[in-house]
Structures are given as structure tokens and as C-alpha cells.
Amino acid sequence: MKAEREGYYAIFVSHFPDAGSYDVRSVADMPVTGLGQATMLWCCKLGQHLGIVAINPGSAPWFHQQAGKYGLRGRGGRIYSVRFEPGQIPGAYGGEGKAVEIKDPFDKQAEALVAQSTEGPPYEADRDASSMINSHPASP
Structure with missing residues (x-):
């Protein structure tokens, strides 16, 4: 993947439904998260x-x-x-x-x-x- 070759440490999908994040996880050797996942998990800390x-x-x-x-x-x-x-x-x-x-x-x-x-x-x-x-x- 281009991001890995260019030295990135993670991939963040900045669209709430996290479209494609599971596909990217299947081929990336780095952490992949998205706005929806991060938001939902953060909300779990609040309530x-x-x-x-x-x-x-x-x-x-x-x-x-x-x-x-x-x-x-x-x-x-x-x-x-x-x-x-x-x-x-x-x-x-x-x-x-x-x-x-x-x-x-x-x-x-x-x-x-x-x-x-x-x-x-x-x-x-x-x-x-x-x-x-x-x-x-x-x-x-």
C-alpha cells in the first residue's frame, strides 16, 4: 500500500460510516480506524x-x-x-x-x-x- 511505502503509521477513514475500512484492514500492515468507530467507542466511555x-x-x-x-x-x-x-x-x-x-x-x-x-x-x-x-x- 502506498501509505505504508511512504512511512505512514496508521490509516484513518474520515467518513462516519467507515466505508471500506474493513477492506483496507485486510491488506494493511498498520492500524486502520474510522470516524464512526472512534466516535462510537468514545461515546461508550461517556455513557x-x-x-x-x-x-x-x-x-x-x-x-x-x-x-x-x-x-x-x-x-x-x-x-x-x-x-x-x-x-x-x-x-x-x-x-x-x-x-x-x-x-x-x-x-x-x-x-x-x-x-x-x-x-x-x-x-x-x-x-x-x-x-x-x-x-x-x-x-x-
């Missing part, structure tokens, strides 16, 4: 249960599979999501007003997720992932 606010409800099955790969299926599973139009998130970098359009829906979902996690038990690990999506669409 007993995990929760995710996603930018798309369709990503929930991927996140459940990802948590399972990291041995975290019993640590949570609630996924709240926000719906955005294509290009809306990158467009938020255009000014403070646009950033609030993105931040507010995330904040609302995070607050709902925290409230839900304190009001009830975590999901059962054998439930269908699609039944664990608690989507509260936000207006773009």
Missing part, C-alpha cells in the same frame, strides 16, 4: 447507551450494522434523523443564517433522543433495525 442523529433516515440500517461490527449492539440503537435537501448542508457554510437552518433541526433531534433515552430502556438487540428508526423530519 451506557448510544444514539445517533443522522442526516438521512435511510442510513439507519447501515449504522446498526456498523455498531454490530464494533460489538456495540447491546449499547443502544436509537437513531433519529433529519431530512435535508441535496446540497443543503454544504450550503450552510455560506453564512450564519444558513447554518442555523441546519443546526436547529439537529438540536431538536438530539434533545428528543436524550429525552427518549432517559425515559425508557434501550432496544432489544434482536429487533429489526428498520423498526428502531425514530424519524422526526425537520423542515428544510
Whole structure:
């Protein structure tokens, strides 16, 4: 691998779903981790249960599979999501007003997720992932 030949010590996949990280691990002779793995494991140090606010409800099955790969299926599973139009998130970098359009829906979902996690038990690990999506669409 090019990174090994150039003297790198590790590979970090900077995309939350860690796409391709298992493939890279199979051929690399160096540590490989990703943003999703690092974030989920760090969250385990802060609390007993995990929760995710996603930018798309369709990503929930991927996140459940990802948590399972990291041995975290019993640590949570609630996924709240926000719906955005294509290009809306990158467009938020255009000014403070646009950033609030993105931040507010995330904040609302995070607050709902925290409230839900304190009001009830975590999901059962054998439930269908699609039944664990608690989507509260936000207006773009």
C-alpha cells in the first residue's frame, strides 16, 4: 500500500460510516480506524447507551450494522434523523443564517433522543433495525 511505502503509521477513514475500512484492514500492515468507530467507542466511555442523529433516515440500517461490527449492539440503537435537501448542508457554510437552518433541526433531534433515552430502556438487540428508526423530519 502506498501509505505504508511512504512511512505512514496508521490509516484513518474520515467518513462516519467507515466505508471500506474493513477492506483496507485486510491488506494493511498498520492500524486502520474510522470516524464512526472512534466516535462510537468514545461515546461508550461517556455513557451506557448510544444514539445517533443522522442526516438521512435511510442510513439507519447501515449504522446498526456498523455498531454490530464494533460489538456495540447491546449499547443502544436509537437513531433519529433529519431530512435535508441535496446540497443543503454544504450550503450552510455560506453564512450564519444558513447554518442555523441546519443546526436547529439537529438540536431538536438530539434533545428528543436524550429525552427518549432517559425515559425508557434501550432496544432489544434482536429487533429489526428498520423498526428502531425514530424519524422526526425537520423542515428544510
